[in-house]
Amino acid sequence: MSQVIADRARRRRGHAALLLLAVSLVACAPKQAPCPLCDPDRAPTSVDGAAAAPPAAAAPCTMSDGAPGVALDSRDGAYRIRFRTEPDSIPLNEIFSIVVEIRELPGDEGSVQDAMLSVDGRMPDHRHGMLRQPLITPIEQGRWRVEGMLFHMLGYWELSFDVTRGGVTSRAATPVELE
Numbered sequence: 001m002s003q004v005i006a007d008r009a010r011r012r013r014g015h016a017a018l019l020l021l022a023v024s025l026v027a028c029a030p031k032q033a034p035c036p037l038c039d040p041d042r043a044p045t046s047v048d049g050a051a052a053a054p055p056a057a058a059a060p061c062t063m064s065d066g067a068p069g070v071a072l073d074s075r076d077g078a079y080r081i082r083f084r085t086e087p088d089s090i091p092l093n094e095i096f097s098i099v100v101e102i103r104e105l106p107g108d109e110g111s112v113q114d115a116m117l118s119v120d121g122r123m124p125d126h127r128h129g130m131l132r133q134p135l136i137t138p139i140e141q142g143r144w145r146v147e148g149m150l151f152h153m154l155g156y157w158e159l160s161f162d163v164t165r166g167g168v169t170s171r172a173a174t175p176v177e178l179e
Ligand SMILES: [Cu+2]
Pocket: 037, 123, 126, 128, 153, 155
């Protein structure tokens, strides 16, 4: 008998919780402003069909000026990208810069000639990018300075480098976890 009462009470509590949930959903739905950063219609950027490939971890390296940086290869294996950020680790919600050097593979010897670089940061899980456009200035052949980067949220970002030459774009992307 007491078991039955307990079951009933449990069920009633369950119903009450469901009802509360439903009420709060209804109450919240119209009030919630759409997330200004999330754009469900914006598909993830696709370059040479490799959008689904997971970003590669960058490996420590030495930049041409002897400073420590990190290196990663483009997904199509055409280029090696070396970069270092200023400051050394990407800050949360503060402007940072990147020095980027790109060489051709295989060989990793000559700086890439006549290439165009674009750099972007995205939070794929949130389906949004940065709130600002970085300024990318060539320093010399194969070397660029990227200014005005801003990762404005905690969480998982992907930092990507698109190298375009002769109408072909190669992408290198690396994960960045902002904590
Ligand atoms: Cu986000």
